[in-house]
Amino acid sequence: MTGRCAETLAIGSELLGPxxxxxxxxxxxxxLGERGFTVRFRTAVGDDLxxxxxxxxxxxxxxxxxxxxxxxxxxxxxxxREAVAGLLGLPLExxxxxxxxxxxxxxxxxLAMPPRNRxxxxxxRGAAVLPNLLGTAPGLLLRHQxxxxxxxxxxxxxxxxxxxxxLLPLLGTTGERFVDRVLKIAGLPESEVxxxxxxxxxxxxPVEWTILAxxxxxxxxxxQKVEEGAGAPDVERLDAAIASGLGAHLFGRDDATLExxxxxxxxxxxxSLAVAESLTGGAVARRITAVPGASRYFRGGVVGYSDDAxxxxxxxPEEVLREHGAVSEPVALAMAAGIAARLGADWGLATxxxxxxxxxxxxxxxxxxxxAVAGHGVSQARGVTLxxxxxxxxxxxxxxALDFLRxxxxxxxx
Amino acid sequence: MTGRCAETLAIGSELLGPxxxxxxxxxxxxxLGERGFTVRFRTAVGDDLxxxxxxxxxxxxxxxxxxxxxxxxxxxxxxxREAVAGLLGLPLExxxxxxxxxxxxxxxxxLAMPPRNRxxxxxxRGAAVLPNLLGTAPGLLLRHQxxxxxxxxxxxxxxxxxxxxxLLPLLGTTGERFVDRVLKIAGLPESEVxxxxxxxxxxxxPVEWTILAxxxxxxxxxxQKVEEGAGAPDVERLDAAIASGLGAHLFGRDDATLExxxxxxxxxxxxSLAVAESLTGGAVARRITAVPGASRYFRGGVVGYSDDAxxxxxxxPEEVLREHGAVSEPVALAMAAGIAARLGADWGLATxxxxxxxxxxxxxxxxxxxxAVAGHGVSQARGVTLxxxxxxxxxxxxxxALDFLRxxxxxxxx
Numbered sequence: 001m002t003g004r005c006a007e008t009l010a011i012g013s014e015l016l017g018p019x020x021x022x023x024x025x026x027x028x029x030x031x032l033g034e035r036g037f038t039v040r041f042r043t044a045v046g047d048d049l050x051x052x053x054x055x056x057x058x059x060x061x062x063x064x065x066x067x068x069x070x071x072x073x074x075x076x077x078x079x080x081r082e083a084v085a086g087l088l089g090l091p092l093e094x095x096x097x098x099x100x101x102x103x104x105x106x107x108x109x110x111l112a113m114p115p116r117n118r119x120x121x122x123x124x125r126g127a128a129v130l131p132n133l134l135g136t137a138p139g140l141l142l143r144h145q146x147x148x149x150x151x152x153x154x155x156x157x158x159x160x161x162x163x164x165x166x167l168l169p170l171l172g173t174t175g176e177r178f179v180d181r182v183l184k185i186a187g188l189p190e191s192e193v194x195x196x197x198x199x200x201x202x203x204x205x206p207v208e209w210t211i212l213a214x215x216x217x218x219x220x221x222x223x224q225k226v227e228e229g230a231g232a233p234d235v236e237r238l239d240a241a242i243a244s245g246l247g248a249h250l251f252g253r254d255d256a257t258l259e260x261x262x263x264x265x266x267x268x269x270x271x272s273l274a275v276a277e278s279l280t281g282g283a284v285a286r287r288i289t290a291v292p293g294a295s296r297y298f299r300g301g302v303v304g305y306s307d308d309a310x311x312x313x314x315x316x317p318e319e320v321l322r323e324h325g326a327v328s329e330p331v332a333l334a335m336a337a338g339i340a341a342r343l344g345a346d347w348g349l350a351t352x353x354x355x356x357x358x359x360x361x362x363x364x365x366x367x368x369x370x371x372a373v374a375g376h377g378v379s380q381a382r383g384v385t386l387x388x389x390x391x392x393x394x395x396x397x398x399x400x401a402l403d404f405l406r407x408x409x410x411x412x413x414x
Numbered sequence: 415m416t417g418r419c420a421e422t423l424a425i426g427s428e429l430l431g432p433x434x435x436x437x438x439x440x441x442x443x444x445x446l447g448e449r450g451f452t453v454r455f456r457t458a459v460g461d462d463l464x465x466x467x468x469x470x471x472x473x474x475x476x477x478x479x480x481x482x483x484x485x486x487x488x489x490x491x492x493x494x495r496e497a498v499a500g501l502l503g504l505p506l507e508x509x510x511x512x513x514x515x516x517x518x519x520x521x522x523x524x525l526a527m528p529p530r531n532r533x534x535x536x537x538x539r540g541a542a543v544l545p546n547l548l549g550t551a552p553g554l555l556l557r558h559q560x561x562x563x564x565x566x567x568x569x570x571x572x573x574x575x576x577x578x579x580x581l582l583p584l585l586g587t588t589g590e591r592f593v594d595r596v597l598k599i600a601g602l603p604e605s606e607v608x609x610x611x612x613x614x615x616x617x618x619x620p621v622e623w624t625i626l627a628x629x630x631x632x633x634x635x636x637x638q639k640v641e642e643g644a645g646a647p648d649v650e651r652l653d654a655a656i657a658s659g660l661g662a663h664l665f666g667r668d669d670a671t672l673e674x675x676x677x678x679x680x681x682x683x684x685x686s687l688a689v690a691e692s693l694t695g696g697a698v699a700r701r702i703t704a705v706p707g708a709s710r711y712f713r714g715g716v717v718g719y720s721d722d723a724x725x726x727x728x729x730x731p732e733e734v735l736r737e738h739g740a741v742s743e744p745v746a747l748a749m750a751a752g753i754a755a756r757l758g759a760d761w762g763l764a765t766x767x768x769x770x771x772x773x774x775x776x777x778x779x780x781x782x783x784x785x786a787v788a789g790h791g792v793s794q795a796r797g798v799t800l801x802x803x804x805x806x807x808x809x810x811x812x813x814x815a816l817d818f819l820r821x822x823x824x825x826x827x828x
Binding site: 013014017025026033041045046054055058210223275277279281282283284289292293294295300302303304305306310313342343344355356357359390391394 | 626707
């Protein structure tokens with residue numbers, strides 16, 4: 001594996017505490033993978049000089065490429081430069097060009113450089129400077145006994161830009177790269193996805209295959225190592241086989257989202273949407289409006305938490321509520337049709353049910369949910385029972401509702 | 415620092431890929447901290463025997479306590495037992511009691527134990543077994559040259575129960591513990607919180623102080639190491655000083671949320687709430703309904719993304735929309751009063767504005783937002799400009815709206 005093993009080092013005492021996660025590592029894993037590096041270790045370490053030196057020593061010993069994020073700021077807590085320079089026996093020298101850049105950056109926002117920021121111009125002798133277009137801390141790249149060590153700022157936007165603009169081009173190529181593909185699936189439990197893809201999985205060849213269940217949807221992550229410049233025929237073959245095995249349950253790839261796919265379908269049909277939610281409490285509208293430009297097709301929605309609200313906001317007839325109860329298929333259908341009519345939308349989407357822990361009865365325990373879609377002559381409802389605690393039921397129900405609408409839009413004439 | 419340095423090892427190749435974060439480490443950091451252990455390193459490593467041995471070797475060398483999660487399952491990918499037994503030169507032996515437990519667990523759900531689960535009964539000689547009441551993989555505890563090594567399952571619920579029920583009691587006490595306190599602040603930018611607490615921070619004494627800005631609110635994390643059984647007088651002193659410096663901007667501690675605090679205030683007043691949202695697109699309702707039992711005070715809400723929806727759902731008069739435009743203080747006020755009246759709620763809360771990237775004009779760029787509260791004779795509106803991209807503006811606006819309502823409820827007679 002020589003020449004291709006990477007380790008990421010996330011630096012900062014807050015990363016060791018109860019309340020922070022290292023999100024930079026996920027980005028690095030993806031980008032380094034695209035260049036053929038395998039991340040074998042991912043370490044977080046605090047702002048302590050001895051611990052930092054120790055972590056770098058271990059990382060340099062076991063990995064060809066070490067990418068550290070954080071600890072390059074101007075404060076006394078920022079010790080990454082010192083730790084690496086000390087470990088490798090390199091003096092820290094002020095770089096006049098870097099200093100001029102930091103001063104210019106402050107001038108551009110009408111400020112004089114605070115004296116403490118001068119530290120950020122210190123560079124271990126022989127290190128290459130990676131410019132930071134978004135902040136003051138430059139990145140540094142060192143080569144040591146065949147190893148490559150990159151020191152990057154911890155601010156995600158700065159780190160990401162620096163990786164793409166400066167680090168990856170300097171790393172050159174390993175002659176190989178990883179091709180990653182994520183296939184996104186809705187409307188099937190993981191066990192059923194497994195069952196349908198048994199043969200496809202068996203014939204996966206050299207492709208790594210990971211299946212994840214996340215908030216009401218399933219993801220299959222494929223990864224294949226290929227020659228630089230070559231395609232990934234096995235990934236393409238598996239993609240096609242999964243698509244054929246799952247049909248319309250496969251809703252997208254890579255960064256696709258259910259709300260984005262639904263938005264595209266509505267835009268393509270020149271159609272508009274309104275939603276009426278009960279137990280999801282705004283989660284469906286929240287996801288729809290997370291898409292930039294949603295105002296082109298989203299008319300609005302209501303959250304009817306009480307019977308009165310379902311009647312007054314979504315136009316559910318009193319007698320339907322009385323006869324069937326709020327958690328029922330007829331009420332879901334009346335909500336979907338009612339909100340579409342009220343807002344003059346082509347499509348209406350509704351959820352009603354018990355999120356728990358309160359509510360429900362023996363026949364309708366928490367997790368009992370009805371979904372409905374109305375539009376273009378279509379009027380469909382569906383009852384499902386969703387597992388999980390309150391927030392899981394709400395999230396899963398929102399995903400199920402978006403998927404229900406997606407299927408209806410696919411079935412309707414364009 | 416001997417006797418109190420811990421390292422967490424998260425095991426599983428998926429933890430090195432682009433799409434997974436190690437959430438177990440956060441829980442462990444908190445619990446171990448309460449027992450006086452400092453987590454100094456946090457490492458993720460894949461399902462590779464050599465890498466696992468290497469990671470354990472490094473961890474045992476530099477840490478007194480190593481807590482590993484994952485790799486105890488029944489499949490060939492699960493190599494934690496083998497790696498540790500091999501590294502420490504201990505034979506793996508089948509434990510009849512553990513085997514009987516696994517068989518009984520399968521029997522209880524009407525199944526015979528699959529042959530591959532037999533592996534989970536293998537125990538490195540001399541290891542103590544930590545029972546798993548929620549799954550098949552037992553935990554293991556080993557002592558080696560003064561170090562303690564705990565092997566726990568990676569499933570969060572199983573791991574957490576095992577830590578609390580079995581691991582922590584066995585670790586005994588270090589004679590010291592960490593006291594953690596989180597203070598939660600809304601309605602002030604981080605720089606203003608810093609400015610107001612300059613003197614308090616200077617006199618923080620032995621307390622670690624971290625300030626974080628998260629989605630429209632600020633958190634101050636305090637941590638003090640104290641004797642086992644002793645209180646944390648400096649944490650209490652700082653808590654009181656922060657509360658006095660920030661007044662009502664301090665909305666809660668530790669696990670408190672704005673939506674939870676608002677819910678408590680409404681319950682205490684026996685009052686009900688309705689919301690009308692524009693740019694937040696359901697995010698306010700989503701947060702309110704995330705609280706179990708929200709149906710006791712939340713009547714419902716509307717998401718009025720178009721002028722028509724604002725008029726039809728929230729009852730905003732046509733002439734107010736025409737005269738002032740949808741993104742204006744009068745429209746926000748009309749939305750808040752209108753939705754409260756329509757749903758018969760004591761309080762109405764409204765948001766209107768431009769989330770971006772589209773919409774707005776020179777006078778109202780994306781991020782321009784108006785909030786309004788109506789109820790109990792109160793009718794208040796406020797314009798703010800929020801930084802960030804679309805989703806940040808939406809999140810920050812939802813937080814600002816909840817805080818605006820909180821302040822109005824605090825000001826109103828109970």
